[in-house]
Amino acid sequence: MELQTRSKVYTLPSYSLTGDLLGFLRCGLQYRYGTVGQLPSSHPVQLWFGQFIHGVLEEGYRQFDAARRGGKGDAPPWPEPRVAEICDRVEKRLGAQGLFPWSHDLKDLGRMRAQVALNDLAPDLFPLVHQAEVRLTGARRLPVEKIQNNFRNADRYEMVGVVDVLTHMELGSPHLANNRLVRLILDALPENLPPKFEVILDYKGMKRPPFKTSRGPHYWDIYGWQVQTYAHLRDVQDDEDRYPVVAGVLLYLNELFPTWSDVGELLRQSRTGRTDVPVTFDPEAVRVLRTKRARSVAYPPLAPIDFRLKRAVRVVPVDKNSMKEALERFDDVVARIETCHGTERKHGRVIASWERNAMDEGTCAACDSRTWCPDFTTDMRPRVPGVKGWP
Template sequence: MKLSSRSKAYIIPEYSLTGDLISFLTCNLQYRYQNKGTLPPSTPIQLWFGEFIHGVMEEAYLKWKNEKPSFPWDWESNIRCIEKIIDYRLRARGLYAPTNLYCTKYKKYEKSIPPGNDHPYQKIASGRTERAINILGPDLFPLIDSAEVLIKGTRKMPNYKEGQSRSNYYGINGVIDVISSLKISENKNNGIIEYLNNNEEFHEIVHSIDSDEYEIIIDYKGMKRPSVDSDNWNYHQWQLLTYAWLRSKQEDSKPIAAGIIFYLNELLPSTEDLIAIKEDINQNRTDVEIGKEDEDKLMNWDENNEEDNYVYLSKEFMKNRSIRIIPIEEKPILNALEEFDEVVSKIENSMIKEINGTPIKKAWKGKAEKRTCMACDFKTFCNKMDSKDITIP
């Protein structure tokens, strides 16, 4: 009896939605050095804050679920201990807090003593966690069914060529921050449900669902709301739609009606964020309406005035800017999947070029916005940057 031989083993390339696809779209060359070359950024501010705020929100939810403390939470007695846990977890992974954003001093101090260099005090990262928990938490936490849900799937390799492509399939994965399961008949006195009910597309989708329950996918972003004409605006939508597709493949999933992105920086914008918000409003690049009082404050604000270099906007406006609703429909999902297929195809092509001997800087394009380039560790030898703009301190 002749036995057939075992087929040759091969690895299916695995791609993370944020770690690979969004990173590649931000800059091809930076993605190659940081993700494929495992060269971590020297000042990973965005990475640190993203991981920090995700961790704090998850731990805050668990605290609320187990202890049910009433809102608002006091930063010193309720939130600071959570921040400390997450800070130490990130240190263990080699991610250290930027000292201009977060205070790593955890010594006890008397309230009568003013905060100083040796005392814990709120910097902007802590201010954002406090606002995220106290502004969003009362409505968000009661809606959570699952947090940090791993989703995985496979797709056919785009532009597959036998003998050239690394595989005929690729894996795609991600982590959904929050999944909420709601009943169609449910009409809770809940701020987030009110935001959903004010969205006409969401109403149409819910009424078309052949089930008495549906799901909402929620994602946290440690950044400001992007301009509506920016690449990130589209990337974030594709990400949520792809999450919905992956979630729909899981056995315990219910019909998904919408995704919600929380842009947490909007709850306490930095001066730089406020300048960008002002520009978006002036150039009609935002989808969030601003009230007259907030508009007058922002437009009359002089960011170059050192004595008054910040402007406080209303909580309602900041909350409105922090919440983005993305209706989940089949046609946009298919479009998002095609867009990410194209990204995978470009990554695979660049990898094959490099394997075949093409120099890294020719196989991978340096392509990013100016803000990303200025913070990049590889700008001194990137073809995109002009060497005369680089100075050595």
């Protein structure tokens, strides 16, 4: 009689949506060094920015929620000293993790954005929060047929995501009637919504990306897939306290307080039809902006809050088909990462094994691998005239 042996124990590969999948899509080789190899970045500017604004909103919500539970109303807007105290606290926390703003200008910009986020966005955002920082997981079939040099026994992989905010909404609820965020969300959704539903909110420490690009999928598509995948993971979660997810909402926080270069980019995108929320092109307004910029005014004047909110909020409706498509896209990304891992194992070479798929010059500009990366020295080398003009 033949005795069967127990099959070898193996662990499921685990992929986080933001750290792994979006990290790889930003650039495979950068992901290999920074996330897989845990090589700390010499100037983690974007990381500080994103963490700082997330931290300020979390801390603000914690204070708002504590007062609400105590039966008191303490909704923002809040006075400057209180916002400064929240910013100090978050800055210290990040400093303890080795994250610093690296320059006074960056720190000032972060604090100003935090103030605007707390005072212009949070009054509409905080009353909607049902749960914050919700960890979601699910398992998917590992697409082994698409993986070259596969080195694992696993047939499944784990997908992990952390949702910034889960909201519970009820149509016709009187306390949401004047909420500007709710109005923007409902305007973008079909009318046949269930009476109670959930919307997933995700903060992005960046400006609204253009929706049309000259090559391949870009941040517009990728972040859309991200919230669709969150919706799927929420859908399969074993939680009695949940309603159907009808949409994911991306909150592009830089739009609440843009810099001159953000305004310049917005004007360019509006002129070329690459943004879905353009400015109406008024030559006189552009002339005034140009004069202010020439006089070295530090930041552009703020547009009315309704327009800034419209730029900041992107609603991604969710249904079975859109979730399926997003999941398949991320399965493909997992196959690409597994292929890179497998190739590196087989040939023992890092640079040649990993995709160098940086989607924009900004990613390369902040990358520590620039000095040895073959793609930076070819595709991304600055070219004459080297300075982007302002419209």
